[in-house]
Amino acid sequence: MSDPAQLHQQLLDTLTAGGRLRTMPWKDAAAAVQRHEFLLGGFFRRVKGAVPAAWEPVLGGDDDWLATCYQDESLITQIAGTIVPTDIQGQIMREPTSSSTLPSLVLRMLEDLHVEPGSQVMEIGTGTGYSTALLCARLGASRVTSVEYDEDVAARARTALARQDMFPSLVTGDGLLGCAESAPYDRIVATCAVRTVPTAWIEQTKPGGLILTTLGGWLGASELARLTVHDDGTASGPLLGGQVSFMLARPHTPPPLGLLPDLSRGKEREAVIGPDVLSDWATRFVVQSAAPQAQRLTMNREGSAEEVLIDVASGSWAALYDDSGRWVVRQDGPENLWDSIEEHLGRWHAAGTPALEEFTITVTPDRQSLHW
Numbered sequence: 001m002s003d004p005a006q007l008h009q010q011l012l013d014t015l016t017a018g019g020r021l022r023t024m025p026w027k028d029a030a031a032a033v034q035r036h037e038f039l040l041g042g043f044f045r046r047v048k049g050a051v052p053a054a055w056e057p058v059l060g061g062d063d064d065w066l067a068t069c070y071q072d073e074s075l076i077t078q079i080a081g082t083i084v085p086t087d088i089q090g091q092i093m094r095e096p097t098s099s100s101t102l103p104s105l106v107l108r109m110l111e112d113l114h115v116e117p118g119s120q121v122m123e124i125g126t127g128t129g130y131s132t133a134l135l136c137a138r139l140g141a142s143r144v145t146s147v148e149y150d151e152d153v154a155a156r157a158r159t160a161l162a163r164q165d166m167f168p169s170l171v172t173g174d175g176l177l178g179c180a181e182s183a184p185y186d187r188i189v190a191t192c193a194v195r196t197v198p199t200a201w202i203e204q205t206k207p208g209g210l211i212l213t214t215l216g217g218w219l220g221a222s223e224l225a226r227l228t229v230h231d232d233g234t235a236s237g238p239l240l241g242g243q244v245s246f247m248l249a250r251p252h253t254p255p256p257l258g259l260l261p262d263l264s265r266g267k268e269r270e271a272v273i274g275p276d277v278l279s280d281w282a283t284r285f286v287v288q289s290a291a292p293q294a295q296r297l298t299m300n301r302e303g304s305a306e307e308v309l310i311d312v313a314s315g316s317w318a319a320l321y322d323d324s325g326r327w328v329v330r331q332d333g334p335e336n337l338w339d340s341i342e343e344h345l346g347r348w349h350a351a352g353t354p355a356l357e358e359f360t361i362t363v364t365p366d367r368q369s370l371h372w
């Protein structure tokens with residue numbers, strides 16, 4: 001059997017060399033927490049080459065499992081909201097719903113959280129409890145509150161943390177509501193993504209405190225943001241860059257598409273911008289902020305592929321297809337989705353396509369806005 005201490009040290013060296021582990025107190029905390037202790041139930045490994053993605057279980061206990069626990073990789077621990085590695089043999093093709101985030105991202109975020117000795121921290125998304133344990137090692141368990149949506153996931157994290165003699169305040173529930181009982185906090189860190197920053201988080205953070213969260217959405221673009229909470233109950237701050245993505249907070253996942261509208265109706269025009277731009281991360285983020293309710297799907301209509309954006313709440317949709325080298329858009333519904341997207345992208349292009357790190361997010365009790 002390999003030596004976990006040696007594997008752990010190799011991971012710490014990699015994180016330090018890569019600039020993810022930057023300061024002594026976090027180096028000490030990372031050295032104090034062994035990741036495999038939070039993955040004893042195993043994880044799911046992605047099956048190479050499988051499209052759509054398929055997963056197979058790797059059970060805890062052997063050398064392969066132990067070595068992978070100390071790779072800088074996210075390890076999926078729950079699929080489809082209930083299934084854990086011991087539940088299946090063979091492969092499964094459903095969405096991951098809980099994981100142990102890759103250590104370099106966990107530690108980058110903890111460094112970016114700028115905690116100080118004595119900081120009270122709330123974490124959203126306990127998951128395996130690994131990042132919770134790092135917070136406990138750094139600040140002391142009495143200063144850490146962690147909220148997990150899923151009861152079974154929360155129960156496993158509680159057991160894993162207790163095995164390490166760590167007893168933070170663990171709450172099972174919707175982290176979008178925060179946890180008023182232990183508020184106010186100096187810092188909030190989310191290890192799931194949100195479409196909008198919940199007002200409860202702002203209300204539960206002390207003025208001058210920080211909220212570190214990934215802003216995600218239904219077009220699959222996301223970025224990390226660090227907001228400072230102000231005296232007047234608003235919060236604002238920069239996006240931090242790095243193409244950070246997390247699974248969306250469960251109440252923020254997209255609604256079912258339902259019965260699709262008749263996509264043959266609608267007005268057609270030549271598109272100024274085609275959907276091919278969506279393959280670029282920053283462009284997709286800008287498009288997502290212009291059409292936050294839109295979901296994307298590819299349809300095959302009359303033998304040719306169409307990229308469809310649809311807002312199921314309003315019924316607005318846009319379908320785009322390539323007509324011998326020019327993009328054509330067909331739209332219908334209360335809003336011309338692709339018109340709004342082209343207008344928004346046009347303003348971003350006119351400003352010189354600023355990088356996402358140059359964006360600022362502002363959240364007031366009524367709205368969330370992004371500026372560049």
Ligand SMILES: C[S@@+](CC[C@H](N)C(=O)[O-])C[C@H]1O[C@@H](n2cnc3c(N)ncnc32)[C@H](O)[C@@H]1O
Pocket residue numbers: 097098099100101106124125126127128129130131132147148149150153173174175176191192246247248249250251
């Ligand atoms: C990427 S995992 C967390 C990784 C974890 N920090 C770790 O180190 O293992 C995201 C977690 O967020 C949880 N989650 C999703 N929506 C949530 C919500 N609204 N409130 C609290 N937790 C949520 C998921 O169940 C999942 O366990």
